[in-house]
Amino acid sequence: MVGPPPAERRSRRDLGVPSLVSVVIPVRNGVDVIDEQLSALANQDYLGPFEVIVADNGSTDSLRGHLDDHPLADRIRxxxxxxxxxxxxAYARNEGVRVAAGDFIAFCDADDRVYPEWLRELTAVAAYSEAVGGAVETHSLNSRLVQSWRPMLPSETPYEIPGYLRVPPTCSFGIWRQMFDKVGGFDTSYNRGAEDADLAIRIQLAGGVLGHAPKALVAYRLRDTLRGIWSQSVMCGEGHAHLYSDYRHYGMPRDKW
Structure with missing residues (x-):
């Protein structure tokens, strides 16, 4: 089992091993990319049971029919x-969790690819953390040019708002179902980004430990056009402004210009 890094906090109680992990994937029109992610989930080296729930947020590309006859359906439940x-x-993830049978929920995205040890590493850190942020890399699914448009933190470094709290992305994230229910799940008013940061902040403000699993790695697919990067950047900026509006009275610092 992976031990906690020296700087990591531990929950006051041993949270143990999940009886069942539910992997929730929100998606809208992802039929052309989701098979790579489903294959990666089928190749997990995690020894415990898990299920995969695709939460379809209004797809118009015949996604449901594609999944109904999917060759991996039985293997990954x-x-x-x-x-x-x-x-x-945010809404799609909540709906996925609503029908989930697991006592631990893991989130990833349809257009990425989890590494084989992803679930094993998330659940190892979850033994002493109410929620866990994983890590991302951008070199395996993107060209060097596209990588240069959006540099990422090294896997050992948790994502955080400087001077405040950790805010890992939900493309590599896990949380005990009890804590998810305690904080009320995702806030659907965050429909322009930052719904993951909002959830992470509420977990920590509620007293939960948010651990970091640097080996719970996901190959992250970047927007591959300048227009796409610009659109995503604008959305992230709007989301961050929403966060500051909600949490400035809880100690969140304002960004420098």
Whole structure:
């Protein structure tokens, strides 16, 4: 089992090993990319049981039919759930968790690729953390040019708001179901980004330990056009402004210009 890094906090109690992990994937029109992620999940070296729930946020690309006859369906206990009632990944993830049977929830995205040890490393750190952020790399799914547009932190470094709290992305994230329910899941008002940071902040403000699993690695697919990067950057900026509005009275510092 992976031990905690020296600087890591530990929960006041031993949280143990999940009886079942539910992997939730929010997706809208991902039929052309999701198979790579599903294959990666089928190749996990995690020894415990897990299920995979695809929360479909209004796809129009025949995603459901594609998954109904998927060759990996039995191997990864694949389920499709209708999450089209409200636009956005926050709502889709909540709907996925709503039908999940697991006592530990892991989140990843349809267009990325988890490494074989991803679930094993997330659940190892979850033994002493109410929630766990993993790590991402951008070299295996993106060209060098595209990588240069958006540098990422090294896997050993947790994502955080400087001078405040950790905010790992939900493309590599895990949380005990009890804590997810305690904080009320994702806030669907964050429909322009930062829904993951908002959840992470609420977990920590509620007294939960948010651990870091540097070996729970995900190959992250970047936007591969300048227009796409710009659109994503604008969305992230709006999300961060939303965060500051909600948490400035809880000690969140304002960004420098």
């Amino acid at each position: 694949l389920r499709w759930v209708d999450a089209s009632g409200f636009p956005g990944a």
